[in-house]
Amino acid sequence: MEAFSVVDNRHEYAREWKKRTGGPVVGVLCSYVPEELIYAAGALPVRVLGSHEPQDVAEPHIFSMFCPFSRDVLAQGLTGKYDYLDGMVHGLSCIHMRQAFDSWQVHVPTPYSYFFPMPAHLQSPHAHKHLEFEILEFKRSLEEWTGKAITDTALDEAIEVYNRNRRLMKQVYELRKGDPPLLSGVDAMEMVLASLFMDKKEHNPALERWSGEITQRRNTIEPGIRLMVLGSENDDREVLRLMESLGANVVIDDHCTGSRYFWNEVLPQKDRLSAIASRYIDRPPCPSKDLVERRRFDFVLKLAEDYGVQGAIQIQQKFCDPHEFDIPPLKALFEERDIPSLFLELDVTVPVGVLRTRIEAFLEMMQMEELV
Amino acid sequence: MTQIKRYKSERLACWQQAKELRNKHYRDIWEAKEKGKVLATGGEYSFIPLVAGLGDYEFLGGEPYGATVGTDQNLATECAEAAEARGFARDMCSYMRLYWGSMFLDKSPWGKFVKPDFCLSWHLCESHGKWYQLVSEHMGIPSFVIEIPLGPRTQNRREAQIRYLVAQMEEAIDWMQKVTGRGYDDGLLIEAVSNEIDATAIWAKCCELNKNIPAPLDLKSMFSLYVISSLIRCQPEAADFFRTLYDEVKYRVDNQIAALATERCRLYHDAEPVWHFLQLFRIAEKYGAVVPASFYAFVVGTAFEADENGHWLPAKTMAERGAPLKNRGEALELLATSYVDRPGLWGWMPQQKVTDSLSIYRDWQCDGAILHLNRGCEGLTQGLTEAALALKAAGAPTMVYESNMVDPREFSPTQVVDSLESFLESLGLTKLDD
Numbered sequence: 001m002e003a004f005s006v007v008d009n010r011h012e013y014a015r016e017w018k019k020r021t022g023g024p025v026v027g028v029l030c031s032y033v034p035e036e037l038i039y040a041a042g043a044l045p046v047r048v049l050g051s052h053e054p055q056d057v058a059e060p061h062i063f064s065m066f067c068p069f070s071r072d073v074l075a076q077g078l079t080g081k082y083d084y085l086d087g088m089v090h091g092l093s094c095i096h097m098r099q100a101f102d103s104w105q106v107h108v109p110t111p112y113s114y115f116f117p118m119p120a121h122l123q124s125p126h127a128h129k130h131l132e133f134e135i136l137e138f139k140r141s142l143e144e145w146t147g148k149a150i151t152d153t154a155l156d157e158a159i160e161v162y163n164r165n166r167r168l169m170k171q172v173y174e175l176r177k178g179d180p181p182l183l184s185g186v187d188a189m190e191m192v193l194a195s196l197f198m199d200k201k202e203h204n205p206a207l208e209r210w211s212g213e214i215t216q217r218r219n220t221i222e223p224g225i226r227l228m229v230l231g232s233e234n235d236d237r238e239v240l241r242l243m244e245s246l247g248a249n250v251v252i253d254d255h256c257t258g259s260r261y262f263w264n265e266v267l268p269q270k271d272r273l274s275a276i277a278s279r280y281i282d283r284p285p286c287p288s289k290d291l292v293e294r295r296r297f298d299f300v301l302k303l304a305e306d307y308g309v310q311g312a313i314q315i316q317q318k319f320c321d322p323h324e325f326d327i328p329p330l331k332a333l334f335e336e337r338d339i340p341s342l343f344l345e346l347d348v349t350v351p352v353g354v355l356r357t358r359i360e361a362f363l364e365m366m367q368m369e370e371l372v
Numbered sequence: 373m374t375q376i377k378r379y380k381s382e383r384l385a386c387w388q389q390a391k392e393l394r395n396k397h398y399r400d401i402w403e404a405k406e407k408g409k410v411l412a413t414g415g416e417y418s419f420i421p422l423v424a425g426l427g428d429y430e431f432l433g434g435e436p437y438g439a440t441v442g443t444d445q446n447l448a449t450e451c452a453e454a455a456e457a458r459g460f461a462r463d464m465c466s467y468m469r470l471y472w473g474s475m476f477l478d479k480s481p482w483g484k485f486v487k488p489d490f491c492l493s494w495h496l497c498e499s500h501g502k503w504y505q506l507v508s509e510h511m512g513i514p515s516f517v518i519e520i521p522l523g524p525r526t527q528n529r530r531e532a533q534i535r536y537l538v539a540q541m542e543e544a545i546d547w548m549q550k551v552t553g554r555g556y557d558d559g560l561l562i563e564a565v566s567n568e569i570d571a572t573a574i575w576a577k578c579c580e581l582n583k584n585i586p587a588p589l590d591l592k593s594m595f596s597l598y599v600i601s602s603l604i605r606c607q608p609e610a611a612d613f614f615r616t617l618y619d620e621v622k623y624r625v626d627n628q629i630a631a632l633a634t635e636r637c638r639l640y641h642d643a644e645p646v647w648h649f650l651q652l653f654r655i656a657e658k659y660g661a662v663v664p665a666s667f668y669a670f671v672v673g674t675a676f677e678a679d680e681n682g683h684w685l686p687a688k689t690m691a692e693r694g695a696p697l698k699n700r701g702e703a704l705e706l707l708a709t710s711y712v713d714r715p716g717l718w719g720w721m722p723q724q725k726v727t728d729s730l731s732i733y734r735d736w737q738c739d740g741a742i743l744h745l746n747r748g749c750e751g752l753t754q755g756l757t758e759a760a761l762a763l764k765a766a767g768a769p770t771m772v773y774e775s776n777m778v779d780p781r782e783f784s785p786t787q788v789v790d791s792l793e794s795f796l797e798s799l800g801l802t803k804l805d806d
């Protein structure tokens with residue numbers, strides 16, 4: 001796709017941004033990092049995404065039973081792909097990524113490094129207060145690093161730019177509700193991936209232009225089986241391309257590199273840090289933070305309903321513990337709602353042949369059921 | 373032929389008592405309901421003193437239960453397969469899979485599985501809260517989670533973490549009263565907190581004595597001893613037991629009584645062992661190698677604190693702390709502080725583990741390290757690869773083996789024993805005559 005082909009040149013984009021603005025670039029490893037603060041500090045937060053290239057440099061550092069994404073992330077650090085980073089921030093999520101961050105700190109040190117201890121029990125009435133404390137600590141740390149205070153004005157501006165970005169992407173997602181959807185799943189994924197590393201002040205106008213074009217252009221997408229994809233971190237456009245080439249329309253997702261990243265906004269309050277804390281507590285949860293009640297499932301089912309989903313594909317990075325907890329009960333829930341589902345396991349590179357056969361069989365089964 | 377030095381060695385006198393306490397604990401759990409006691413379940417460090425305030429109670433700790441099931445290879449395989457049949461992946465926490473399998477099959481080493489009244493779990497490892505989410509759904513019982521806040525240590529953060537923990541504990545007490553319909557006795561809470569502080573601190577003192585040469589305790593025996601802290605640390609019997617044990621271990625140190633008569637090499641071990649193959653440590657002993665120290669064993673049920681240079685020292689007992697606890701607030705604050713100050717839990721960060729491993733290795737005078745890349749526990753394998761690199765860089769001969777603490781399908785005895793024997797030989801050790 002033209003609009004966000006920058007996804008294929010993300011390192012060049014970040015390097016060029018740095019040259020142009022003179023600002024620092026900060027790598028981010030989890031969608032629970034409150035990026036608004038980094039942005040308000042004048043830095044560009046850049047989520048480290050998969051390279052999908054085989055590697056063997058991470059093995060001594062990351063246990064082979066940790067997820068391939070965590071190894072892929074570290075390998076990119078070790079091989080210098082992110083040598084332009086001035087800082088690295090990780091938000092507490094899963095153990096595997098914590099190990100990647102930790103090894104990155106030791107073996108690829110950056111001038112600034114911060115572990116953001118995002119609480120896990122977000123349903124606790126006491127989590128907000130603790131998170132506010134951590135956000136304040138993070139703010140202080142960024143201020144110390146940059147030598148500049150993060151003012152309320154800077155925070156307001158960051159919140160506004162981020163909220164606008166979230167709103168615009170949500171509007172584009174709305175265009176996927178039609179039958180056929182006005183954009184492909186691959187295009188939607190590229191849009192969100194671009195947002196994960198672009199300066200949102202630049203992503204926003206690109207989004208506005210692009211969503212205008214989508215609504216104006218002749219829709220060439222063929223109607224197909226409406227799929228939801230959900231699960232672990234997923235930035236693998238090839239897998240989505242494969243699904244869509246086999247007659248599916250991927251119309252919605254529940255990934256931290258998709259809807260979960262941008263679904264809700266910061267609701268402005270006088271106390272900006274408290275407002276940011278509320279946003280991260282109220283966002284659609286990662287399974288690792290979905291305690292004690294299961295609130296993620298309501299979000300998933302609501303998406304399925306709103307987007308007219310006919311089938312679901314649960315995508316898991318091999319060994320991804322947080323999602324391994326949710327996959328069987330979600331499967332049962334889909335069954336209860338007569339939504340057929342398929343489980344796919346991802347590695348750094350995907351065995352296209354095997355995936356093709358499984359996806360094809362799944363779609364055929366659904367087509368047969370529709371005929372009956 | 374070189375003469376091997378031989379120390380005096382004798383069996384621990386309180387060994388039998390430890391065994392009886394362990395057996396009684398599970399009997400008590402399985403009889404809890406018929407005796408009208410409250411029965412709770414959760415991760416083994418789930419702030420059990422909170423439950424004590426409800427009156428007569430028992431607590432089924434998930435990890436020791438998983439380990440117990442794991443000692444019976446047939447039952448372990450059956451339970452693991454039952455969890456897998458329900459779609460749960462084989463690489464998930466293997467204690468949890470055995471616990472779940474046992475629950476799904478309604479089968480335990482003592483007959484049917486028990487139905488607790490509620491779940492109360494700490495949440496340190498990302499598996500903890502999710503583990504009991506499923507237990508709660510399957511059994512139809514309510515569940516409560518207390519999160520251990522993580523993060524690199526600063527004074528500010530330490531205080532915020534204690535506040536967060538205390539607030540959650542206060543809420544847990546109200547919640548337990550609501551779901552059980554029972555009243556709450558702060559006196560019982562205070563007693564249980566005091567017992568826990570004493571049991572875990574005195575056990576840490578016993579572990580500290582293992583810095584001596586020869587080591588008075590070996591890791592295999594320590595596993596049978598720490599379990600008293602892990603299972604019943606809030607009960608007075610545990611602190612009493614560790615007081616007796618401390619005296620005995622101290623006597624052994626003063627009189628050069630060794631756990632291994634032929635001690636000539638000291639090894640550091642981490643993470644959990646393969647529970648049905650503890651004879652691994654006996655094989656090392658045949659070469660004169662004893663294991664006196666382990667990050668894992670020193671974290672579980674043991675209250676160490678770290679000084680400013682990162683050395684692990686036993687936390688204070690109630691008597692050493694001075695004033696007894698007066699009220700609920702003080703009890704909760706002390707309990708929270710004792711968790712937050714425990715170096716093994718600081719941040720639960722891989723790099724912290726590297727620092728701690730090096731510190732323990734040196735302070736317990738080790739000559740080599742054996743690290744278990746345990747496919748059944750991501751919590752304790754985090755940091756282990758980096759610890760191996762750091763230990764090697766510090767000149768510590770290090771062996772790494774990959775296996776699973778309780779899933780017999782992922783353990784190859786020949787391979788592990790071969791690696792161990794080659795490692796011991798590389799340290800210049802030879803098998804000693806019996």
Ligand code: SF4
Nearest residue numbers: 067094097232317320
């Ligand atoms: S894919 Fe899963 S295990 Fe891997 S980093 Fe993401 S949440 Fe963690």
Ligand code: SF4
Nearest residue numbers: 465497499749750751
């Ligand atoms: S730390 Fe290990 S044993 Fe404990 S719950 Fe986590 S994975 Fe299981």
